[in-house]
Amino acid sequence: MTGLRPARTIGAVVRARLSDTTFAPFPVPTPRMQPSVRSGEAVHAAATPHQLAAVDAVVARLATLPGALLPILHAIQAELGFVPPESIDRIANGLNLSRAEVHGVITFYHDFRQAPPGRTVLKLCRAEACQAMGCERLEQRLRSVHGVAMGETTADGALTLEAVYCLGNCALSPSALVDGQLLGRVSEAHLDALVQNARMKGGSR
Numbered sequence: 001m002t003g004l005r006p007a008r009t010i011g012a013v014v015r016a017r018l019s020d021t022t023f024a025p026f027p028v029p030t031p032r033m034q035p036s037v038r039s040g041e042a043v044h045a046a047a048t049p050h051q052l053a054a055v056d057a058v059v060a061r062l063a064t065l066p067g068a069l070l071p072i073l074h075a076i077q078a079e080l081g082f083v084p085p086e087s088i089d090r091i092a093n094g095l096n097l098s099r100a101e102v103h104g105v106i107t108f109y110h111d112f113r114q115a116p117p118g119r120t121v122l123k124l125c126r127a128e129a130c131q132a133m134g135c136e137r138l139e140q141r142l143r144s145v146h147g148v149a150m151g152e153t154t155a156d157g158a159l160t161l162e163a164v165y166c167l168g169n170c171a172l173s174p175s176a177l178v179d180g181q182l183l184g185r186v187s188e189a190h191l192d193a194l195v196q197n198a199r200m201k202g203g204s205r
C-alpha cells in the first residue's frame, strides 16, 4: 500500500496536524498495515449501540480541544481498541469537518485500527537496531509457525501482530510491545510462549 495519496487528503492531514498542539511530532510515515483478518475469520460487524455511544461521549468530551481530531481518535481507540468506521460521520459532524478529512487522518496513521484487534496485541519493532538483531527472523517465525503475518490477526482472534518503528529500547533489541508492556531481547522462545499465552486467554477483547 505504497501508492500516492490524493493531495487533498495529505493537505487535510497536514492542516489537522498543524492545529494540534497536544501531540509529539509526526511519526515517521510508514506504509499503513491494516490488521486484516485471516481467511475464515468474521469480517468486522457493524458497531454496536454501546460502541457508538462511547464514540459520541468521547466526541462530546473532547470536541472543544484545539486540534481535537487526534485526541478524539486516540481516546476512541483506547476505549474500544479500534476506531469503528461508523464513527467517521459522528466525528466529522462534531468537529465540523468533512468525512474525507477524518478518514484521511485515520488512514494516514498506521496506529489507528479500523477493525477490532485480537485479545492480545503484539507490536514488533522493525526499525534499524531491531533489524540488525533479528526482528525479521522473529516475524518469519510468527508467520511460519504461528500463522500470523504482519498486520494480521490469528484466525482464532487471539493475537494481532503489528509493526512499530523504534520503541526507544534499541539497546535491548529486538524489542516488542505486548499490550503496552515493553519487552527487550525478544527471542523465538519468548514469542512461542507469548502466542501460547494469548491463545489460552479466553473471552473477547
Ligand code: FES
Pocket (backbone or CB within 6 Å): 125, 126, 127, 128, 129, 130, 131, 165, 166, 167, 168, 169, 170, 173, 174, 175
Ligand atoms: S530500533 Fe527497535 S527499539 Fe529502537
